[in-house]
Amino acid sequence: MRRAAWALLLVLACLTGCRPVDSASTNATLSVFAVGDSITEADSPDFDDGDLGSGSWAWYTDQAPVLMLGGWAHAGATTADMLLGVSELVAESTMRHADVLVLMAGSNDVDAGVPFAEAADHLRAIARDAGISRVVLSTIPPEDAVAADVQAFNAQLPALARSEGWQLVDPMTQIRDGGGHYAPGMTDDGVHPTVRAARLIGQALHRDLVR
Structure with missing residues (x-):
């Protein structure tokens, strides 16, 4: 492709809010498998297969040198559901190799009143x-x-890590x-991040991954 045409595509990508043409798919050195719930899946057509939506933080993390492979993420999933899903991938020999496993899990456990120790055991098993x-x-x-329960959950993550x-x-x-x-x-509903918030989450995760 001519240099001028390539530059135009890059400009258009930035203006439309899409991932840059020169993205993780062409310059990846760090592949990521993510496990999560609706915060991760968001509007992705098929998150598990790596078909990401712009409402997912993963869309904004998927920039060179990071390649988001997808993983396992479904709305309403607790850490127990995630463990079952990942275990099934392993049993079916469809678990994909990756350099990094990202766990963003526990929101639905908080909603369901699952004790942190139980959620932590699930995360270890995943x-x-x-x-x-x-x-x-x-x-x-x-x-x-x-909010207080979320803060209490997050406050226990450093010791687990x-x-x-981790x-x-x-x-x-x-x-x-x-x-x-x-x-x-x-947020528009007090639970799920807006697209702007998802972008901020994804960009922050990108920085942490390549640091």
Whole structure:
């Protein structure tokens, strides 16, 4: 492709909000398998197969040198559901190799009143079954109706990460207020991030992954 035409495509990509043409698909050196719920899946046509939607934070993390392979993420999933899903992928020999496993899990456990210790056991089992050497554990996003419970859940993640030798990341700093609620303009329903918030989460995760 001529240099001028390539530059035009890049400009158009930025103007439309799409991923740049020179993206992870052509310059990837770090492949990522993510496990999560609706915060991760969002509007993706088929997140598990790597068909991402722009409402998912993964869309914005999928920039060179990071390649988002998809993974396992479904709306309403608890950590128990995620463990079952990943275990099935392993049993069916369809688990994809990746350099990094990202876990953003626990929002639905909080909603269901699942004790943190139980959710932590599920997260350990997911990491064990996935068999990916580098594990990145993310905080969960705000949820306005149960902000204190979300804060309590997130407060226990550092000890879990230390005990397992995982990398703990907090990509939620720009989308929440000081009380654990969503910051203004970052949610439409008090539960799910807006596209703007998803972009901020994804960009923060990208920085943490390549750091």
